[in-house]
Structures are given as C-alpha cells and as structure tokens.
Amino acid sequence: MATLLDFRRRIRSVKNTQQITRAMKFVAAARLRRAQEAALAARPYAVELARVLRSTMARIESPEHPLLAKRPENNILVIVLTGERGLAGAFNSNVLRKAHEFFRSHQGKKITTIPVGKKGRDSLRRAGFRFAAEYVNVLARVDFKTAREIANLVADLYVKEEIDSVYIIFSEFKSVMVPTLAVEKLLPVEAIREDDTGKSEQGDRENKKPSETPIDYIYEQPEEQILSKLLPRYVETQILRAMLESSAAEHAARMTAMEAATNNANDVIEALTLHMNKVRQAAITKEIIEIVSGASYGA
Template sequence: MASLRDIRTRIGSVKNTQQITRAMKMVAAAKLRRAQERIFSTRPYAFKIREMIGHLRQRLDVTSHPLFEARDEVEGALLIVVTSDRGLAGAFNTNILKVAEATIAERFAAQRDAGRLRIVAVGRKAHEYFGKRGFTLVGDFQGLFNDLRFPRAGEITDLAVEGYLAGEWDVVEVVYNEFKNTITQNRIAEQLLPIPAEAFFTPVMEEAADLDTAAGEADEVEYIFEPSAEVLLERLIPEYLQYQLWRALLESNASEQGARMVAMDNATTNAGELLKDLKLTYNRARQAAITTEIIEISSGAEAMTAG
C-alpha cells in the first residue's frame, strides 16, 4: 500500500490538474462563443453571393466555365483535410482523419497508387499525420488557427484553383468537422472543384425559411448586370470558393472548441471522482496507521505491566 505521503502528493497533483482542466474548459467555452458569432455573421454574405450566382445561371451557361466543367478522367486529386493545431479535444482529430483515410480508400485509391494524390493539411495534426505516412503535402498551413483570418482561406483557394487549372489535379475535395452542437460534430467530405451546379440550389441560411417563395419572386425580376454577367461571374466564382473554404475553417474551429470544452469537462469530472477515491484511500490508510499505533502502545503497556 502507498504511504500517506505518496497519497497526499497524488491528491495535490490531481487537484492541480483539475484546476487546469476547469480553466481550459472556460477558455474553450469563450472561444466557442466567438467562433459561433463568426459563423452567424458570415451566413448573410454566403446567402447573397449564392443568390447572385443563381441569377447569373439564368443568363449564362455556367457549365462552360472551367471551374464548373467536370473532367472525363480523374487522373490527379487534391484532398484538403482540416484538423486542429492542438490536441486535448477528445476524438476530434482522430475522427476526421479516419474520414479522410476512408475517402482516400473509396475514391482516390487509384490516384494514390499512381502518385497523383496531393494533400493540403490544414492544422498541425493533419500535417504530422499525413507527413509521417508518406503522402505528398502541398503548402504548409500549420498554426493557421492561431490567427484565423479570411485571407488565409484565400491562400488555400488560390492554391487549389491554380493546380486545378494547370491540370495538376482534376478534382478537389474538402474534409472537415461541421459544427452541430458542443457534443456533436458532423464529419463532412464535400467536393470543391469542379463546382457542383446543384450547390446553388441548397439553402445557405437556416433563417431563410421562406427561401422558395423568395426565389420565386426573384425569378420575376429582370436584373441588369454591370459591366456584364460574364465579368460578374468571373469575379464571384473566386469569392464563392474562398467563402466555401472560410466556412469550412470556421466550422472546424467551432467544432474544435466544442470538443475541447466537452473533453475538459469530462476530465474535470473524472478528476473529482479520482479525488474522492484518493481521499477515501488516504482516510483508510490513516485510520489503519492510527489503529496500528494504538495496538503497539497497548502491547507495550501490557508488556511493561507483565514485567
């Protein structure tokens, strides 16, 4: 059995750990609120840009645009995997890396075998994971969540579009955690390039309950585009792609903070349970030590009396 000093030392260590996990939970909760606010503030812009492209689709055949046109043969592929830079978030990173591996096995096994699969690892965890397993990494986006800004999404988008237009890869997919609530994250693998035409028929904002009615009214309006519909489309497509990446980064950031908050809450609770067990063990050991001392004193007293 451990000595009383060892048990006291362990109790102090667990208390310190509990204070740390409680503080980390509070920090994650504050970051989660900010992350959610950023997601909500981005939605109106997302709704509007998709609405504008939807109007342009009525004027133009967007499928002739190189970023809409699907290629007959997919020889090369780019997979953008979004993880966190830090751990202590439960199974947050493990789950999304499993989805990335499953996506590669199901859709890009041939490209990987041919050496035509490239990975954009967003976050240190993804960078380390794929780097150790011999994948070809494109770009270095470690530490991105330390200073998460909209232009950083543009860097990833530019890299993906340039390689796509140059023929380095024929399809681009993004794998990330979509925030649902603090307990649940949806693991998403969606196509970025070529741009799916049906993307502009999906409602962006949950608040737009009357979207179908609004769209019907909008169809009756004749829009005048300046300078031209073609020029506007060329300008809006990069904006749309950058938003898609930005949304994925924001969703992943919110999911990370939610997962860390839950993990630290569980750790704090577990530390409390461990403290109860340690204190009970300490009290039992102390009682046993006291009983032993009493027996020794009684035995000594009896021996002296008998002598």
C-alpha cells in the first residue's frame, strides 16, 4: 500500500511538472505574439506583390514564363512544414496526416519531399520518402533567406523539368483554438490567390478605381524580364507566408497543449491530495483503535 510519504513525493513531482508546463505555456504565448506580429508585418508585401503581379499578367497578352508552364503531373514535389519539436498537441501529427492523405491521393506519381522542421523530416525519412532537400532549425526565427533558398531550389527543379508541380502543406493560423490545414499549389503559378488582395474581385469590380483599369504600362525593362523577376519573388513570398503561418500555428498549438497539461496537473494534484488525506485519516484511525484497545486490555 502506498504510504503517506509516497503520496507526498508524487504530489511534489506532479507540481514540478506543472511548473514546467506552465512556464512552457507562457513562453509559447510570448512567441505566439511575436510570430503573429511577424506574420502580420509580412502581409502588406504579399498583398501588394500579388496585386502588381496580377495587373502585370493581365496587361501582358499571353504571359509566358517557365514557372507558368503546365505539364502533366508525374513528378510531384511536396514541401511539408512541421515543427522542430513536439509538446504541441496534435500539431505535427495533423500536418503529417494531411501529407500522407495527399500522398495517397496521388498514388502512382513519383513523389519527392522537402521537409521543413525536424519532426516532419524524421517521420518522412522513416516512411522512406525521397528528399530533394531538408531544412531543420530554421523555424525558430523565420527569415526571408530560408524562404528564398527553398524557392530558388524548387524553381530550379521545376524549370529543369525534374518536377512537374510543387505543393506546400502546412498549418494555417486562423485562430488560437482552430487549427486549419492547407495544401497549396506553388508551381506552376496559377491564379494568383484572391484573398491575398484582401478583397474579392467581384466587390471590386463595381467601384474600380481609375488606377485599376487596364491601361498599358510603360515598361522600363522588357516585360518578360519584369515578369521573370516578379514570379520567383511571388513563390518566395508564398513560402515565407506559409512558414510564418505555420510557426504561429505551432506556438498556438503548444500554448493550448501546455495549458491543458497545466490544468490536468491541477486535477491530478487534487485527486492525489484527497487520496493522501484518506490514507492519513485511515492511519490515524488505526492508531487510535490500537491505543484504545491497548488501554482497555491493560485495564
């Protein structure tokens, strides 16, 4: 039977764990705020770039560029964004489940992956996927350089026709409580994302500003040259956005998980304390009985 001392030890151990989970919750909350700010700060660039690219493409009669070329999808490259570590609830496994779903629905095609984040890399390596590259320890501080490196790599493979399409799978950050998973097509560049412009095309059409009617541009450089600089930038921005969103979502997931763990520890402590008191009570009762019966015996 567990003694009083055993209970005290267990309660202390649970309390220690709770302190850790509570601290992790606060750290995650602080990081979440920073990640959210970074994601927010990066938005205007993405919005403006998408707008400029769209209006450029609309003004060029038949935009042609290797990154726009469509081919039958035989070789697919998938970028999978996960976290570097666990303790974030189902964050990593959700992304990986989505990735495997995607792989299943594209059976028969040759699939290559680029994992970003240690968790995804380890899991995909175990599952035996081919890596075109891997990026670990880059999500703690998301920067543009990494996004650019990945973008250059996939654009290069795409232009060489080693791959026929590029997808990116990541957790979108919608709110702290609701995790959403996204599968987005990066290449070939198709319709430029509508919601990047902040408002829908339809609402726009009625109150179009004079600046948005398609008058021809003066091109300081040949339009193909401009397009060929804008498109890779767009891919970079998409990757950067996914990384920022994923990082915010990871911190949110960790915060929620650690909050749950802290609350759970409270419940455990309560239950253990109750038990401990019962055991103590039982011991005292037993002792009294012994004393009483001993006394009556001696009398």
